[in-house]
Amino acid sequence: MAFIEVENLSKTYTLRKKRAGHFTREKSQVKALDAMCFQVEKGEILGYIGPNGAGKSTTVKLLCGILTPESGSARVNGLIPWKDRKIHARQIGVVFGQRSQLWWDVPVIDSYQLLRDIYRVPEAQFTARLQELTGALGLAELLNTPLRLLSLGQRMRAELGGSLLHSPKLLFLDEPTIGLDAVSKLQLRDFLLHENQAHGTTIMLTTHDMEDISALCRRVLVLGHGKKLFDGALPDLLAKYDTQRVITLRYADGRGLPELPDHCLVSQDGQDHRIVYSPDHLPTAQLMAALQTAGPIQELTVQSQSIDHLIAAMYREMDL
Amino acid sequence: MKAYLSTFVMRWKMELQYRGAVIGGVVCQIFFGLILVSLYGALYRSKPQNLPLEAVASYVWLQQAFFRMLLSTDGELLDKIRTGGIAYELCRPIHLYGFYYARMLAQKLLGSLLRAAPMLAVALLLPRGMGLMAPVSLAALTVSVLGLLLGLLCVCALENITMALTMRTLDHRGVMAMLNLLMMFLAGNILPLTLFPDSWQRVITLLPYAQLLDTPIRIYTGQYALAQAPQALLIQLVWIILLVALGEWLWARHQKRLIIQGG
Numbered sequence: 001m002a003f004i005e006v007e008n009l010s011k012t013y014t015l016r017k018k019r020a021g022h023f024t025r026e027k028s029q030v031k032a033l034d035a036m037c038f039q040v041e042k043g044e045i046l047g048y049i050g051p052n053g054a055g056k057s058t059t060v061k062l063l064c065g066i067l068t069p070e071s072g073s074a075r076v077n078g079l080i081p082w083k084d085r086k087i088h089a090r091q092i093g094v095v096f097g098q099r100s101q102l103w104w105d106v107p108v109i110d111s112y113q114l115l116r117d118i119y120r121v122p123e124a125q126f127t128a129r130l131q132e133l134t135g136a137l138g139l140a141e142l143l144n145t146p147l148r149l150l151s152l153g154q155r156m157r158a159e160l161g162g163s164l165l166h167s168p169k170l171l172f173l174d175e176p177t178i179g180l181d182a183v184s185k186l187q188l189r190d191f192l193l194h195e196n197q198a199h200g201t202t203i204m205l206t207t208h209d210m211e212d213i214s215a216l217c218r219r220v221l222v223l224g225h226g227k228k229l230f231d232g233a234l235p236d237l238l239a240k241y242d243t244q245r246v247i248t249l250r251y252a253d254g255r256g257l258p259e260l261p262d263h264c265l266v267s268q269d270g271q272d273h274r275i276v277y278s279p280d281h282l283p284t285a286q287l288m289a290a291l292q293t294a295g296p297i298q299e300l301t302v303q304s305q306s307i308d309h310l311i312a313a314m315y316r317e318m319d320l
Numbered sequence: 321m322k323a324y325l326s327t328f329v330m331r332w333k334m335e336l337q338y339r340g341a342v343i344g345g346v347v348c349q350i351f352f353g354l355i356l357v358s359l360y361g362a363l364y365r366s367k368p369q370n371l372p373l374e375a376v377a378s379y380v381w382l383q384q385a386f387f388r389m390l391l392s393t394d395g396e397l398l399d400k401i402r403t404g405g406i407a408y409e410l411c412r413p414i415h416l417y418g419f420y421y422a423r424m425l426a427q428k429l430l431g432s433l434l435r436a437a438p439m440l441a442v443a444l445l446l447p448r449g450m451g452l453m454a455p456v457s458l459a460a461l462t463v464s465v466l467g468l469l470l471g472l473l474c475v476c477a478l479e480n481i482t483m484a485l486t487m488r489t490l491d492h493r494g495v496m497a498m499l500n501l502l503m504m505f506l507a508g509n510i511l512p513l514t515l516f517p518d519s520w521q522r523v524i525t526l527l528p529y530a531q532l533l534d535t536p537i538r539i540y541t542g543q544y545a546l547a548q549a550p551q552a553l554l555i556q557l558v559w560i561i562l563l564v565a566l567g568e569w570l571w572a573r574h575q576k577r578l579i580i581q582g583g
Contacts, residue, residue: 066410089413101408117326
């Protein structure tokens, strides 16, 4: 049996819209999650992506036991999250990137000690774990500072530490790197990989940051309108949409572009020319030959499109 | 149990951070107390009542001193419900009702102790008829402290019901404004319940709001003789059980149909 098993899980929200008459309000139903099925093995890092409103957070909340689905089933390590909420809560850790679990006005360590008591972590285990997390997340100088005085990056590290104090088997991360600078993001990713490898922690990561996904996840699950659209390796997903290349070039004498074959999209920025083309329709060698015969090239780069562009193209194609 | 105790201690620590608010509260409540006792003094000079003036003045001071026990709300908890931060609490292996109850208990207990101590000291120094009278006996003082603790348990149970209703309506202001007005009136904060017509008092003293401060004050000032005290405490106890049961039921019910706000 897989560690997480989700079968036909559905959740509908009822929205009350603006008034239809003086006293009545129009109601509408939104299917946040529509017969979702997937499995996650122990120790896996799963990237759970999709545009805003796709049902990602709803899935996480269902698997945490916060929400009750209207139909379907889910088991995490044999437990049904919304039925066995309290027992289930001991095996999971959650980070909601946009919310805070630590107490605002008191030092971080006080919040940690409260979490220790809530999860009934034995003192010796707590001390060892705190030491490990302090080292890995660089918490030493933060522990005695009230949360309200920490920067966003520091706070995120403190939040993550708080979610891992009780050594959960499964970690849910809901946009953990939102608003972080490059250094903090890299640190956080390194830490998550370490946690996954050292303790075999299963991680389910929800994010809009594709760098997070490519750095951490071998497997991605794409979600749209509450339905599963893709489940597999990230390179396989990208291969489907990664069909375009971009050439940027400049001629030594600053001349213009020669006549080019069809299927090319050309733009110019000063003396730099940008050519977007698809190697499927126009082999790169053929294009290069045409460019080279026109004159001496001073600079030339060939790039694939950024991962964000690919995902945007994918969402467009899937009509999300 | 340790989780709830630690939550209590944590909220206690947090309350200690707001010492400035304590000074402000004490000044404000002393001001109100002085105006009210002067008002009753004037009233008594023109038309004396059956109830001794010093008992009324004491009622006023005790109400003002423990004002914070009645009217204090954990803004953080309300924010959590409003913005969806409650999601974190639901991911914990704890009983939500108990967790919130522990927080309220700490806030109301420490909040009112910090304010009551200096205020009662001031009130005891005021001249007779304006200040706080000494308890009718040492036994009455002991029993009234017990009654005060039961009143505290009762008000936390009431507050938790308000919280449960907030989970439904999401914005607390409407529900709370209405319930607070009702509470301040029926708990005897606006007008001492002892001054209500006797026929009213028979009903009002049985309501849950009278269990908070009215009962312990009556024991302190001797309106309830010691022989009546066990019955009064029993009524408090019954209300605590009923209100906790109702609150638990509402929490459990609303938790099931919960929607987390804000994505």
